[in-house]
Amino acid sequence: xxxxxxxxxxxxxxxxxxxxxxxxxxxxxxxxxxxxxxxxxxxxxxxxxxxxxxxxxxxxxxxxxxxxxxxxxxxxxxxxxxxxxxxxxxxxxxxxxxxxxxxxxxxxxxxxxxxxxxxxxxxxxxxxxxxxxxxxxxxxxxxxxxxxxxxxxxxxxxxxxxxxxxxxxxxxxxxxxxxxxxxxxxxxxxxxxxxxxxxxxxxxxxxxxxxxxxxxxxxxxxxxxxxxxxxxxxxxxxxxxxxxxxxxxxxxxxxxx
Amino acid sequence: xxxxxxxxxxxxxxxxxxxxxxxxxxxxxxxxxxxxxxxxxxxxxxxxxxxxxxxxxxxxxxxxxxxxxxxxxxxxxxxxxxxxxxxxxxxxxxxxxxxxxxxxxxxxxxxxxxxxxxxxxxxxxxxxxxxxxxxxxxxxxxxxxxxxxxxxxxxxxxxxxxxxxxxxxxxxxxxxxxxxxxxxxxxxxxxxxxxxxxxxxxxxxxxxxxxxxxxxxxxxxxxxxxxxxxxxxxxxxxxxxxxxxxxxxxxxxxxxxxxxxxxxxxxxxxxxxxxxxxxxxxxxxxxxxxxxxxxxxxxxxxxxxxxxxxxxxxxxxxxxxxxxxxxxxxxxxxx
Numbered sequence: 001x002x003x004x005x006x007x008x009x010x011x012x013x014x015x016x017x018x019x020x021x022x023x024x025x026x027x028x029x030x031x032x033x034x035x036x037x038x039x040x041x042x043x044x045x046x047x048x049x050x051x052x053x054x055x056x057x058x059x060x061x062x063x064x065x066x067x068x069x070x071x072x073x074x075x076x077x078x079x080x081x082x083x084x085x086x087x088x089x090x091x092x093x094x095x096x097x098x099x100x101x102x103x104x105x106x107x108x109x110x111x112x113x114x115x116x117x118x119x120x121x122x123x124x125x126x127x128x129x130x131x132x133x134x135x136x137x138x139x140x141x142x143x144x145x146x147x148x149x150x151x152x153x154x155x156x157x158x159x160x161x162x163x164x165x166x167x168x169x170x171x172x173x174x175x176x177x178x179x180x181x182x183x184x185x186x187x188x189x190x191x192x193x194x195x196x197x198x199x200x201x202x203x204x205x206x207x208x209x210x211x212x213x214x215x216x217x218x219x220x221x222x223x224x225x226x227x228x229x230x231x232x233x234x235x236x237x238x239x240x241x242x243x244x245x246x247x248x249x250x251x252x253x254x255x256x257x
Numbered sequence: 258x259x260x261x262x263x264x265x266x267x268x269x270x271x272x273x274x275x276x277x278x279x280x281x282x283x284x285x286x287x288x289x290x291x292x293x294x295x296x297x298x299x300x301x302x303x304x305x306x307x308x309x310x311x312x313x314x315x316x317x318x319x320x321x322x323x324x325x326x327x328x329x330x331x332x333x334x335x336x337x338x339x340x341x342x343x344x345x346x347x348x349x350x351x352x353x354x355x356x357x358x359x360x361x362x363x364x365x366x367x368x369x370x371x372x373x374x375x376x377x378x379x380x381x382x383x384x385x386x387x388x389x390x391x392x393x394x395x396x397x398x399x400x401x402x403x404x405x406x407x408x409x410x411x412x413x414x415x416x417x418x419x420x421x422x423x424x425x426x427x428x429x430x431x432x433x434x435x436x437x438x439x440x441x442x443x444x445x446x447x448x449x450x451x452x453x454x455x456x457x458x459x460x461x462x463x464x465x466x467x468x469x470x471x472x473x474x475x476x477x478x479x480x481x482x483x484x485x486x487x488x489x490x491x492x493x494x495x496x497x498x499x500x501x502x503x504x505x506x507x508x509x510x511x512x513x514x515x516x517x518x519x520x521x522x523x524x525x526x527x528x529x530x531x532x533x534x535x536x537x538x539x540x541x542x543x544x545x546x547x548x549x550x551x552x553x554x555x556x557x558x559x560x561x562x563x564x565x566x567x568x569x570x571x572x573x574x575x576x577x578x579x580x581x582x583x584x585x586x587x588x589x590x591x592x
Contacts, residue, residue: 055459075462076468087460091457091459092456096449101453104449107449108450108464114442117447118441128446
């Protein structure tokens with residue numbers, strides 16, 4: 001059982017001044033899972049995310065990914081271990097073409113150095129290009145490869161960001177609020193797409209504010225409130241959990257009203 | 258009818274560039290009457306080399322460097338001192354100038370590359386000033402404001418290139434090599450990695466790129482090329498003094514790539530030629546020429562935010578860099 005644990009979070013905490021943004025969180029993600037992480041605004045989702053991907057150092061506790069402790073690792077080192085992420089507020093490279101955006105993921109994973117740039121490196125360039133094209137085709141943006149990323153619609157930029165993450169050929173893909181700003185039709189399309197990624201064997205952690213999306217596609221849902229994990233179970237169980245209803249659903253309904 | 262250059266094959270374009278640089282331009286300069294036009298040509302080519310090198314680090318990698326003339330000066334002094342004191346030939350002083358400038362670049366880059374961009378810009382400004390002041394005051398080594406005189410002219414393997422035409426061809430060769438090297442870098446996936454730093458370096462890190470290492474590499478290459486431009490300058494001018502490597506020159510080089518367009522190699526070349534040749538062409542209108550050049554620069558920023566051929570807008574770059582500092586969301590100058 002332990003062998004297929006991909007990500008193991010143990011007693012992870014992060015305090016900003018007096019605020020414990022992430023408070024003693026223990027969790028694990030196994031190979032091939034599609035896990036949701038939800039919580040109301042300010043619950044610490046993004047902080048937990050940044051702790052996992054090496055952007056923020058933890059105050060205490062540990063994150064072990066593929067058997068390696070991530071303590072002290074820089075984001076690029078974490079990425080090279082096979083963890084890819086998207087960003088909550090869409091961070092593409094606007095003045096680069098769609099293809100070049102995606103190529104960066106492949107460059108980061110495969111490596112392309114100064115010497116290869118100066119003196120050829122044709123073989124590696126071929127690998128990078130093949131990987132970028134396959135990621136573009138996976139998200140359906142291959143026909144826009146030459147377009148400047150800044151010219152894409154908001155919805156397409158989301159897929160561009162996912163394609164860039166896929167080009168790193170991740171073992172674990174973490175999506176940070178991918179449905180933010182999408183309408184219902186677009187969210188349904190996205191849900192379908194995430195499910196297809198999962199069906200292809202991908203391990204995915206979906207950090208979301210949109211309850212509907214998470215409940216409809218995830219196998220397991222973790223709920224964060226005030227920095228602490230208050231639930232970790234199948235969607236149906238979580239939806240019926242009184243603690244979750246109080247911490248999250250109640251607030252969410254008021255917001256929607 | 259203008260030929261659309263971008264439709265030509267890369268090899269044809271390279272041949273065309275070589276033909277223009279080594280055939281058409283020197284022929285034209287000779288027709289204009291030799292000496293002085295060639296001197297302007299040499300200066301333009303030295304600044305083309307500098308602009309191309311700055312374009313790699315500022316235009317492509319997005320690091321605003323305000324001290325580029327300092328590295329140009331370090332290269333010039335390294336070459337001048339090696340040539341006058343150790344009697345090294347140009348074929349040795351040229352790589353020496355590149356290596357010394359690159360080494361200094363790495364020393365400067367190591368502690369400053371973790372700085373948020375605008376602080377990096379201020380740090381390079383300080384380094385440029387430090388170099389100028391050192392050249393000026395380290396009299397026992399650099400002869401201070403007296404400068405270094407009688408730098409031997411260029412002779413390569415017995416071939417005497419001491420005249421302006423020889424100097425032109427040397428400057429053209431170095432400029433062509435710089436263009437070639439930077440073209441290779443920026444048109445490869447390495448260039449994409451650097452461009453991603455300019456756009457969002459945190460995001461590049463999340464993709465597995467090491468931003469600090471990439472920035473140091475790009476800065477070192479850029480400084481090496483600037484240093485070699487310094488060697489060409491020292492040997493063709495035969496006299497150098499600290500006054501040629503001030504903040505004004507750094508800004509001039511920056512203006513060239515802004516006018517030409519950040520991230521564009523042809524833009525850097527055109528920008529450099531324009532800002533060197535324009536004041537010469539406008540000599541007829543006397544003191545008004547600098548005003549005309551200023552107006553030209555102002556209008557180009559106003560109406561061409563991405564310069565003539567740029568891939569990113571200079572104002573956008575500045576705004577992002579200042580914005581990152583003002584928001585203060587990554588700590589006090591460090592990330």
